[in-house]
Amino acid sequence: MSDHAGRIRKSFARQAFMALLGARLARVETGEVDVELPFRSDLVQQHGFLHAGVTAAIADSACGYAALSVMPEDAAVLSVEFKVNLLAPAAGRRFVAQGRVVRSGRTITVVRGEVLAFDENDDARPVLAMQGTMMAIRGRGIAD
């Protein structure tokens, strides 16, 4: 896993969009990756809650890297599709997207994710549930 963790941290560092959001890799284990994001007022939709695109983005990154953590060393990962249910308005001081591998195959890895919102007392509640498909890409010249 140490090699995987190193690869995942390097790859995440190349996701310029995560840097723009202010998101960071909080946890990298085999099949489990967490991405953390502090609230920022330029990430909101029209009602002042975090935009669904933001919560979906950190969930997609967490799920993609969870999938990469169980793929062969020479593979890169691409999102095939994902679906999100928005469980509650994304209000909070910080957010943690938890990506988890449900089933891992040769080409296709199925993932589930949650985004938790933490309030000023650091109490958490779920605001997004994701279910998606990641694909291993090999030998096509796409760096991971």
Added chain:
Amino acid sequence: MSDHAGRIRKSFARQAFMALLGARLARVETGEVDVELPFRSDLVQQHGFLHAGVTAAIADSACGYAALSVMPEDAAVLSVEFKVNLLAPAAGRRFVAQGRVVRSGRTITVVRGEVLAFDENDDARPVLAMQGTMMAIRGRGIAD
């Protein structure tokens, strides 16, 4: 529709996250809203393509406002859920998310969206397909 278009433009202007991305409302018609986004190098994932969270975000906004355009004047719109299929790497100079109403009900509006990527010759190809559910919220004090 003129009233709807005005409300939608005001609401979009309050989506700070769209401003952060550099996205703008390109077209507002009844049941049809387009959001345009120029490429920017801080919006990418690890392979240099637009992050799936970015394309999903502009598709969600386009679909949400397409839904709002067919809702009663006093309603606000919330995303219940959406699903995206990523059709091709999101490479291009600019991107247009097209949100369309498939069916509109009293509470629930079903939407479909596409994101088109335009290359340096302004040739387009689809990079994302969305299918989702929007909900009308009324009388609960959420500004639209």
Added chain:
Amino acid sequence: MSDHAGRIRKSFARQAFMALLGARLARVETGEVDVELPFRSDLVQQHGFLHAGVTAAIADSACGYAALSVMPEDAAVLSVEFKVNLLAPAAGRRFVAQGRVVRSGRTITVVRGEVLAFDENDDARPVLAMQGTMMAIRGRGIAD
């Protein structure tokens, strides 16, 4: 809950399609409903595995009744949407769809489901993961 269980059993008994499949309600708790289905050779797709429409159908019923179990007594339940990932070929002697409530709101209830396939040794493996949205319908003359 006893009242809910009774209503759910009556409603399930009216689902003629569940009878056609040979499915039965195996468990009814608050927020948790299981539907069981023995394998039958007329339920298969072209490769001899259970058709995805069959596994999706029992998962939808399990999830729908899990949602109904947390709704007000006078509500009926409708499926708004669901998404399934097919995790493995649906081979087995019997199948159990487990519907679980993730979040329950006034109008919308978010659910997740799994279908487990049991082999001749009664060892289980997951073959389908569902994530969906159920809606409470009240006072519109639809019996539950």
Added chain:
Amino acid sequence: MSDHAGRIRKSFARQAFMALLGARLARVETGEVDVELPFRSDLVQQHGFLHAGVTAAIADSACGYAALSVMPEDAAVLSVEFKVNLLAPAAGRRFVAQGRVVRSGRTITVVRGEVLAFDENDDARPVLAMQGTMMAIRGRGIAD
């Protein structure tokens, strides 16, 4: 296409579940397959409408064969995932599921489908929208 059409018709004939439902292949073109189903009272859910599992099943078959029609001759097709939005109660005398290829790749084919309900005057209205992913399987001994 004639070869593809022949293979698709043979494969559909092996889907015992389609026979149980009373569904038939109505149209087979490159990238477009329609499946037709007459209403039958043993296919319903608790309110007397066609069960969502039934409409999803015919949409999945239509979409899967639409995908197979654009795959290499030696490939078989598997459903990876699909998502359905239920647009209206599935009331009608007959139903037509229209499967369409959105984008076809080497491994993954993205599809969209609709189910139309026809009433006693043969007027149609959409009752289901599907968006899903099909995968080409080659050389693993699964007959198509």
